[in-house]
Amino acid sequence: MGVETLERRLAGVLGPGGIxxxxxxxxxxxxxxxxxxxxxxxxVVLPTTTEQVSAVVRACSxxxxxxxxxxxxxxxxxxxxxxxxxxxxxLSRMRRILSVDVANQRMVVxxxxxxxxxxxxVAAHGLYYAPDPSSQIVCSIGGNVAENSxxxxxxxxxxxxxxxxxLQVVMPDGEVVELGGPTADPLGYDLRGVVVGSxxxxxxxxxxxxxxxxxxxxxxxxVADYPSPAAAGDAVSAIIAAGVVPAAVxxxxxxxxQACEAATHAGYSTDAGAAxxxxxxxxxxxxxxxxxxxxxxxxxxxxxxxxxxxxxxxRALIWAGRKAAFAAMGRLSPDYFVQDGVxxxxxxxxxxxxxxxxxxxxGLRVANVFHAGDGNLHPLVLxxxxxxxxxxxxxxxxxxxxxxxxxxxGSITGEHGVGTDKACSMPRMFSEEDLAVMQRIRxxxxxxxxxxxxxxxxxPRLCGERPGPYRPHALEVAGVAERL
Ligand SMILES: Cc1cc2nc3c(=O)[nH]c(=O)nc-3n(C[C@H](O)[C@H](O)[C@H](O)COP(=O)(O)OP(=O)(O)OC[C@H]3O[C@@H](n4cnc5c(N)ncnc54)[C@H](O)[C@@H]3O)c2cc1C
Numbered sequence: 323m324g325v326e327t328l329e330r331r332l333a334g335v336l337g338p339g340g341i342x343x344x345x346x347x348x349x350x351x352x353x354x355x356x357x358x359x360x361x362x363x364x365x366v367v368l369p370t371t372t373e374q375v376s377a378v379v380r381a382c383s384x385x386x387x388x389x390x391x392x393x394x395x396x397x398x399x400x401x402x403x404x405x406x407x408x409x410x411x412x413l414s415r416m417r418r419i420l421s422v423d424v425a426n427q428r429m430v431v432x433x434x435x436x437x438x439x440x441x442x443x444v445a446a447h448g449l450y451y452a453p454d455p456s457s458q459i460v461c462s463i464g465g466n467v468a469e470n471s472x473x474x475x476x477x478x479x480x481x482x483x484x485x486x487x488x489l490q491v492v493m494p495d496g497e498v499v500e501l502g503g504p505t506a507d508p509l510g511y512d513l514r515g516v517v518v519g520s521x522x523x524x525x526x527x528x529x530x531x532x533x534x535x536x537x538x539x540x541x542x543x544x545v546a547d548y549p550s551p552a553a554a555g556d557a558v559s560a561i562i563a564a565g566v567v568p569a570a571v572x573x574x575x576x577x578x579x580q581a582c583e584a585a586t587h588a589g590y591s592t593d594a595g596a597a598x599x600x601x602x603x604x605x606x607x608x609x610x611x612x613x614x615x616x617x618x619x620x621x622x623x624x625x626x627x628x629x630x631x632x633x634x635x636x637r638a639l640i641w642a643g644r645k646a647a648f649a650a651m652g653r654l655s656p657d658y659f660v661q662d663g664v665x666x667x668x669x670x671x672x673x674x675x676x677x678x679x680x681x682x683x684x685g686l687r688v689a690n691v692f693h694a695g696d697g698n699l700h701p702l703v704l705x706x707x708x709x710x711x712x713x714x715x716x717x718x719x720x721x722x723x724x725x726x727x728x729x730x731x732g733s734i735t736g737e738h739g740v741g742t743d744k745a746c747s748m749p750r751m752f753s754e755e756d757l758a759v760m761q762r763i764r765x766x767x768x769x770x771x772x773x774x775x776x777x778x779x780x781x782p783r784l785c786g787e788r789p790g791p792y793r794p795h796a797l798e799v800a801g802v803a804e805r806l
Contacts, residue, residue, distance in 0.1 A: 325364040328385055328409070332367060335377040342366035351392065351410050355660070356400040356743055358713065363390070363404030370415045372490060372498055372528040379526065380496030382409055388772045391522040393433060393462030397469060398660045399741030401521045401777055411526060413464050419443050420529070427534040428487065428504060433464025433527050437471075440532060449534040452479040455737070456645040464527045470519030472737035474570040474644065475601075477695035479535070481737070483518040490529035491517060494768040504531065516763065521739050522774040524767040538603035541569070542613040543637045546625040547594035551575050551690065552671035554596040557623035558694045559667065561600065564619060566612050571695030572599040572644050575674075577654065578689040578702070585650035588643025591627055598625075598694065599644055601637075647691040648702065654689070655704035657713070659720040662738035663727030667697040673730055677701055677723055684719045686712070698736035699727065725750055740778045748780050 333341055342348060343365060352360040364387075369375045382389045388408035395402055404410045416432035419439075423429065424447045431440060437458035441450040454473035455461055461471070467489065472481045479485075488502035502514030517524050548554040554573055561568060574582060574597045579590045590597050600620065602613050620628055631637040651658045665673050674690060681688040681703075689702040701723050705716035724734045724747055734740070734747045748757065757779065764779075765771070 325387070325407070325409075328381055328387060329365055331381055332365075332378060335381075336367055336369060336374055340368050340370075340374070342368070351395070351404060351412065354392070354395045354397040354400060354402040356398055356403070356741065358659075358707075358717070359400045359403050359742055361404050361406050363410040364407055366410045366412055368412050368415050372492065375411060375413075375416075375492045375526055375528050376496045376498050378409065378411055379492050379494065382772060383495050383770065386770065386772065388775050390774045391464070391468070391526045393465030393468070394436070394457075394460050396457045396461045397465060397739065397741065398662065399521075399735070399739040399743040401469065401739050401741035401774070402465075403742050403777075405775065413462065413526070413528075416464075416528065422447075424449065426504075427536070428531055429534055430529060430531045431463055432529060433467070434462050437461055437463060437466055440534075444534055448537050450537055451532055452476075452485055452535050453482045456648065463530050463532070467518055467527050467530055468520065468522045469737065469739045472693070472698070474572050474599075474641075474693060476737075477571060477693065478567050478569045478603075483515060485533045486514065486518055486530060487533055488531035489514050489517055489527050491525035491527050493525050494770065494773040498528070499525075502531070506533075519739075521741060521778055523764055523778055524773065526773075538569075538605075538609075540606040540609040541601065541603040541637065542609055543599065543601045543631040543640055544613075544617060544620065545590065545629045545631075545640055546598045546600065546620040546623075547591045547627040548596045548598065548623070548625060550595040551674045553624050554598045555667075555670040555674075555694065557598055557620050557625065558670070560619045560623055561616055562667070562695070564615060566602070566616055568600050568616065568695060569603040570599065570601040571693070573597070573690070573692055573694040574599075574644065574647060575690040577687060578647055578650075578691045581650035581653045581689060582643045582647050584653040586639075586643045586646050588639045589629065590643055594626065599640060644691070648700075651689060651702050651704060655687070655706065657705050657707045657716075659703040659705070659716055660738070661699070661701045661703060661720045661723050662735050663699050663701075663724040663732060664736040665697045665699060665727050665730045665732035667694070669730045669732075670694070670697065673699070673726060676726055680719060680722055680726070684715050686716055686719055688719070688723075693736070696736070697732065699723075721747060742777055745776075745778055745780045748778070 352362045388405040392402040392412045413433040417434035420430040455471045687704045692699045703716045703720045705712045707713045728750045
């Protein structure tokens with residue numbers, strides 16, 4: 323069945339406004355937040371119900387047409403990159419809040435509801451949804467589930483997987499199934515846990531049951547300035563070693579502070595080598611003494627200035643500055659890559675020094691904004707796509723940075739996913755056997771390989787290869803590996 327036949331069949335299912343086929347309109351969907359990778363899909367569908375998603379997927383399955391789920395398109399690893407011959411299933415019209423159970427602190431929502439809308443809907447009850455990606459006013463809960471998204475407060479509260487109780491999903495053959503349940507530890511295999519973080523490669527999420535937390539009684543926030551990220555890193559180690567678990571510990575280096583201040587005027591010191599944002603929350607009786615201890619530890623570690631938020635408005639301003647950090651890079655550079663890697667916290671100084679040396683060698687600037695408490699780096703590689711060869715140099719540098727994280731005992735991604743961007747780096751972390759086990763899980767869900775193909779796993783198997791005519795990989799030439 324061709325895409326035209328598929329379109330005619332789906333028109334009856336989706337109704338007016340449910341299908342996008344105009345080339346100019348399709349361009350809207352050709353990339354996510356990884357804007358250097360672009361593919362125009364053959365067809366975009368905008369379902370409004372689970373039944374419609376199921377009908378679309380059934381039709382794709384019958385026609386052997388690949389399909390890709392998309393939420394708000396803020397992903398930074400190319401996970402929602404369409405297939406040229408495929409259907410892009412955009413969930414942004416499924417944005418109803420289906421139920422709120424205040425007494426049991428649960429809420430059921432459709433996948434297109436944004437992260438921030440969940441907390442806003444229950445704020446009057448003193449409740450909120452804890453994972454807080456900086457993109458939270460735009461990104462969808464379906465995308466958060468697919469990426470197992472994190473945020474500044476995940477140091478204390480955990481990631482999306484810790485806050486999702488149940489999922490309704492449409493399997494790659496169109497079947498609708500429920501995974502998990504209303505209680506925290508349901509029976510059987512944790513298939514909910516398998517789907518969380520699977521980057522849209524196993525199923526399409528059509529309903530999410532989230533866990534809500536009670537807002538903390540007290541919240542205290544400070545910004546401590548240091549001459550260098552290494553000195554700020556020492557403060558982080560001292561805080562954690564003292565047994566304090568802050569709600570958030572974020573770091574911005576000098577370049578990142580320049581961009582944030584230019585964009586938000588949040589009051590960060592532009593002459594600081596690094597700024598540490600530390601937030602504590604909890605019962606008043608616990609929060610106050612711990613905050614005093616943290617203040618003392620920050621000063622002892624050599625802070626050149628400490629600013630304590632004196633009001634909710636000031637705290638919001640500090641966070642507005644931090645959360646705008648990625649977008650603020652536009653003040654410094656026409657283009658930038660947002661990188662995402664994890665390192666053991668103790669290697670922070672060494673890794674940042676290496677990144678600076680690699681950036682100097684590549685002739686590029688790198689700003690660093692990151693979740694310092696859990697070693698989740700976000701190096702921002704600045705470049706100018708209009709300058710010949712700079713995009714390629716920037717991409718190589720971004721890849722070398724995550725591979726450096728692996729060398730230091732870390733990971734190629736903390737929260738932004740593998741997607742298209744980092745599939746090539748998967749063999750740096752996982753053996754062939756590890757990848758084969760993951761593939762077996764994938765094929766158990768999706769035997770035909772139609773659900774978001776080409777993501778997460780290196781394709782072709784031997785990476786470092788570019789699309790185009792076949793060229794043998796160096797390992798094949800050496801007889802060490804063969805193409806499967
Ligand atoms: C400025 C900025 C700041 C960011 N800050 C953070 C941060 O602090 N922490 C963080 O973790 N991330 C962050 N991100 C990355 C991004 O916002 C998250 O990955 C987010 O969860 C993506 O949600 P989305 O709705 O935009 O998903 P999309 O980009 O549309 O899709 C992302 C992936 O999820 C899949 N998917 C989407 N919806 C579904 C569904 N219903 N069912 C199955 N699969 C689906 C897609 O196929 C794709 O693989 C940031 C991005 C930007 C642009």
